Amino acid sequence: MNLVLLTEKELVDGLALEDARSVHLLNTVGLKVGASFHLGIKNARRGLAIITSTQPRLTFTVKFEDVVQKRFPLTIIVGLPRPQTAKKVLHDLASVGVDKIIFFDTEKGDAGYATSSLWKDGEWTEHIDKGAEQACSAHVPEVIRCATLTEALANIDAATWKVALDPYEASHALGEGTPAARRAVLAIGPERGWSAAERALLLKNNFDLRHLGDRILRVESAALAGSMIVLSQLKVWEKHRPLAP
């Protein structure tokens, strides 16, 4: 954990000692009063926190950074995978800093994926939070669940460069050429591939079909690698600035 993510309210109230973040900072890392750690207010500023008390709650003061970290203009559309895969996708796409993740129930997918406990009681939020904490970022992606690809496509901005990964039908590799806009949407097929109707819908919506070479990647690997190639093409990356005091 390179940063501890919390809410504005937790910043004021401090954290209960039994909270997993307190346990991590005080017991795992072994911090005492006066020690510092990186803190982020979810979807807002980051800063360097100094512990002011460890009893009866963990409290801190924070020196916030002057320049707020950027969100990246990339939306990922992905066929709802099995829960174990979805956890990795949530973590990894949060850590690379995509703006929005839209999951849709696929024609070839298993109905059980959608009713998994991952999607109940906000369990999925834990995985995007961990991804942001790994990345030392306060930004977590917006996550949307849709029943169909049609519904997913209704959630994207028309003035966007639209790309879909398709190992079988694409004639060009991802990374070739120059993006057609400063915002992008990358659609990633479900585990068993796009159905004919889904592929037709993508083409009708002006998606550019691209491949990642002739190796068949897991959904989570294609999502991570595909996002990073598109982010590289969008030229949005700045060097990491350590959150120094």
Add this chain to the structure above:
Amino acid sequence: MNLVLLTEKELVDGLALEDARSVHLLNTVGLKVGASFHLGIKNARRGLAIITSTQPRLTFTVKFEDVVQKRFPLTIIVGLPRPQTAKKVLHDLASVGVDKIIFFDTEKGDAGYATSSLWKDGEWTEHIDKGAEQACSAHVPEVIRCATLTEALANIDAATWKVALDPYEASHALGEGTPAARRAVLAIGPERGWSAAERALLLKNNFDLRHLGDRILRVESAALAGSMIVLSQLKVWEKHRPLAP
């Protein structure tokens, strides 16, 4: 598993029924005599196998593809990570098709990483084999262990584009510009970053320092994403050709 990897000898002898690959094909997938599956001879050809017998061993005939799949001209140098991370790196770099992986013991690394059971009795080969099987490829990377970064650098070709990931010191992002050669080496720092001596050695050896933006990624994520961006820049990707009968 999109392909079953075996040796030339296993192709002749068939597989014992208790072999994990037989169990997968016969019990998990439920194949019978006459059914087909994708088969690869390690570091050689792929083909479509037809099961000819399931007693007393699993045997098959194979129709091999005409054109052998390419190996990609990319070597990855990576600071030896904890065994759990090393397993993911081995799997994922095999699945994207890099040619060679060189692990070196790092100045900031834990001595226990090098003596892990992963590196004894060839346990690590299981992870590269699984990566190739996932990718539907017969190619597995060559894997080398070195005691130092100096020794790792002695294992690379001088006429190679040399790039090192460094979130703190790089002034340009990976993916900017054009590769300086048709073969590349990508060096990935250990979990706690490059030491000053390691960074000096990279610069002395004409490595180009690059970053992946301001998010701090896990070693396995940086290895996967970095490899894919460099492969994209090397323009080595062709579309997947299904191994049809």
